[in-house]
Amino acid sequence: MAAKSITQEYLKGLWDENPVFRQLLGMCPILAVTNAVINGIAMGLATAFVLVLSSLVVSSIKKLIPSQVRIASYIVVIATFVTMADRFLAAYFPPLSKSLGPYVPLIVVNCIILGRQEAFSSKNSIGRSMIDALGMSTGFILALLTLSSIREILGTGTFLGHQVLGAWFKPWIIMILPAGAFITLGILLALAMFIEQKTKARS
Amino acid sequence: MNVTARMIFVLTTVGLISGALLATVGMLTQERIDLNKQREIEAAILQVVPGTQSSQTVFEQDGITVYAGSDGQGNLLGYAVLASGTGFQDIITLMFGTNPDLSVISKLTILDQKETPGLGANITSRDMFLKYWDNKDSVNPLTLHKPAVRTAGELGPGEINTITGATISSEKVLQIVNESLNAVKNLNNEGKLEKEDKHGR
Numbered sequence: 001m002a003a004k005s006i007t008q009e010y011l012k013g014l015w016d017e018n019p020v021f022r023q024l025l026g027m028c029p030i031l032a033v034t035n036a037v038i039n040g041i042a043m044g045l046a047t048a049f050v051l052v053l054s055s056l057v058v059s060s061i062k063k064l065i066p067s068q069v070r071i072a073s074y075i076v077v078i079a080t081f082v083t084m085a086d087r088f089l090a091a092y093f094p095p096l097s098k099s100l101g102p103y104v105p106l107i108v109v110n111c112i113i114l115g116r117q118e119a120f121s122s123k124n125s126i127g128r129s130m131i132d133a134l135g136m137s138t139g140f141i142l143a144l145l146t147l148s149s150i151r152e153i154l155g156t157g158t159f160l161g162h163q164v165l166g167a168w169f170k171p172w173i174i175m176i177l178p179a180g181a182f183i184t185l186g187i188l189l190a191l192a193m194f195i196e197q198k199t200k201a202r203s
Numbered sequence: 204m205n206v207t208a209r210m211i212f213v214l215t216t217v218g219l220i221s222g223a224l225l226a227t228v229g230m231l232t233q234e235r236i237d238l239n240k241q242r243e244i245e246a247a248i249l250q251v252v253p254g255t256q257s258s259q260t261v262f263e264q265d266g267i268t269v270y271a272g273s274d275g276q277g278n279l280l281g282y283a284v285l286a287s288g289t290g291f292q293d294i295i296t297l298m299f300g301t302n303p304d305l306s307v308i309s310k311l312t313i314l315d316q317k318e319t320p321g322l323g324a325n326i327t328s329r330d331m332f333l334k335y336w337d338n339k340d341s342v343n344p345l346t347l348h349k350p351a352v353r354t355a356g357e358l359g360p361g362e363i364n365t366i367t368g369a370t371i372s373s374e375k376v377l378q379i380v381n382e383s384l385n386a387v388k389n390l391n392n393e394g395k396l397e398k399e400d401k402h403g404r
Binding site: 090091155 | 206209210213214217218221224225228229232235236239243315317319320321322
């Protein structure tokens, strides 16, 4: 791997290798829990917690794990942190835990997490893996935030539960239904591709 | 060490450490999670049987839990019935309050549901649905009023309003209430709601 500066290692998660818009990983939570901004934020933070800690553990024990059982070991590590996050939410933020429902346990199978362990943490130093995980988490949170803001504002006329659009606004119920998630994601992906092509054409 | 032994060793170690961690976290959070659940139920009892000072479980079986709500002097104010059943998409858990002789439903509240957001999920909305459940005559099974009306006054004493666009969710809630109310009435007739012979909570 070519030597990247620490800043580059972090920033690549925000745009160049953004887990959602560029790598198209972690689509399940992106589509499922972005019907309200608070759900998006909670899911983003829970995923970030799991990603950063899993990267820490995997990058520190990478030499001890035989490659034949690496995936199984990574999954056990990831599942441990996910269960911890799930219990923590249930104990301290019961309403959030309720509205996220089964999607917290499902972080285990979020490809972005296993993907980063396999593609990055298992081959890089602890420090770099942490930076990479932080960058990817930030990118993931930003994507969740973008999607959930659009869906909540158009779907219920509110942002974080506060009314932002006046009484004239008739909520587009479709935006908080699954179809709205696909439509929004599709438009955002097209936009990301468009910007990417423009930047490439210029350079 | 050969590869097989190493594989077994590594996976076992990872599993053991993970198990130990999870057991710790589980023990540390269990108490609080139980407390949250209990608080949620207590808040719901207070909501559906207003004025409740103390409540105790008088019956618990087959997915129905009946709590008796009493005032400070120990007079029975009414029962709170916790019941659940199939909704349009997933299990709906609700609680309703009754007067002591089960002839009036005082209030309904929804504890858990996963109905369609924006449509069926409106069963949790006081304005659109729950307010039409206040003080309903429950001597006979309740019925659904279709099409939806705008004021509670347009409904008969045993009639419940429908949510436009979410008839099935409305029907399911009605069904859960009617079935559990019927079960509780039978229990009452059999004298199983006496709170003296049950330990308090």
